[in-house]
Amino acid sequence: MLLAAMLITATLAPETPGVPYRQPHLAVGNGMVGVTFGAGNAVYFAGSRDEGRSFSRPVRVAEAPILSLGHRRGPRIAISGSAIVISAVTATKPRGGDGELTAWRSSDGGKTWSSGVAINDAPAAAREGLHAMASGQGLVFAVWLDLRSRGTRLYGAASRDGGAAWSKNLQIYESPEGKICECCHPSVAVDDQGAIYVMWRNWLGGARDMYWSRSTDDGKTFSTAEKLGAGSWPLNACPMDGGGVAFEAGGGLVTAWRRAGEVFLARGGGAETRLDAGKDPVIAVGRGGVYAAWAHGHGLRARIPGREEPVALAERGAFAHLAALPQGAVLAAWESDGAIVFSRVD
Helix, strand or coil: CEECCCCEEEEECCCCCCCCCEEEEEEEECCEEEEEEEECCEEEEEEECCCCCCCCCCEEEEECCEECCCCCCCCEEEEECCEEEEEEEEECCCCCCCCEEEEEEECCCCCCCCCCEECCCCCCCCCCCCEEEEEECCEEEEEEEECCCCCCEEEEEEECCCCCCCCCCEEEECCCCCCCCCCCCCEEEECCCCCEEEEEECCECCECCEEEEEECCCCCCCCCCEECCCCCCECCCCCCCCEEEEECCCCCEEEEEEECCEEEEEECCCCEEEEEECEEEEEEEECCEEEEEEEECCEEEEECCCCCCCEEEECCCEEEEEEECCCCCEEEEEEECCEEEEEECC
């Protein structure tokens, strides 16, 4: 295993003892790198104007009686024009009694935030707490595991005004067997042409395999779902693990995901490439190609273009996220011992 020639660029340490910062998620746009994360039942934001070398003091976006955290249930961030949008699943009742996918927006660089707006238009439909959000070409799109009907389904909604208002909810996918995997987070990305790509873990024929679909009309309709990877994962349990979606130069789809105890990379619907043993992969495309990061044991590993073997990203850490920076470098963020840690991985 190679050692990564990377330096920690910034760290956000919790201000309240015993309340760790958890589940970071990055977005880049409008001259800023933004990060959101959870702490207790509060959602926070911090921004960087120097490509992740330093971050502003965290601002509390909102607080709820219950905030979904853990196993990628944390908040998400997207930047659309001058608007910063943060989403999270909040609840008032324990044990899944309710759960609303809520969005907040800022138009002043993250200094102040709007009141929350519910994205799901059926009460308590997002109570599983697993969702994703992305932006591109003036569009913000959210997807989530939805429980408004019997069985878990994949739903989505779009915003064309920077998260202020959201479209009527659309069912993206319903498994012929009545439900998709109930506790693996979905993924979403928007390409340079405004097409939306979503990925989720299905439950079909006794297997928990990854599937993807595409929309070219702002999420009103989606293509027929296609399976990712040549192999299959028969499993009568939930792996609690999703993946990541990105686009290579020229617009080619690339995905990273887990099957059994291994992490794979795939381009489009083509052949898979094994990266390593591990779980919880994320992905970004930067200068030189595709970067990926995943959990391995108690630490994190990464794939860096031009290196044949994975590198050690962190000896201790979990729930990494990656974002491509304007000049082609890639920034990583992860949680470690209650803090959020940042490092450039190019």
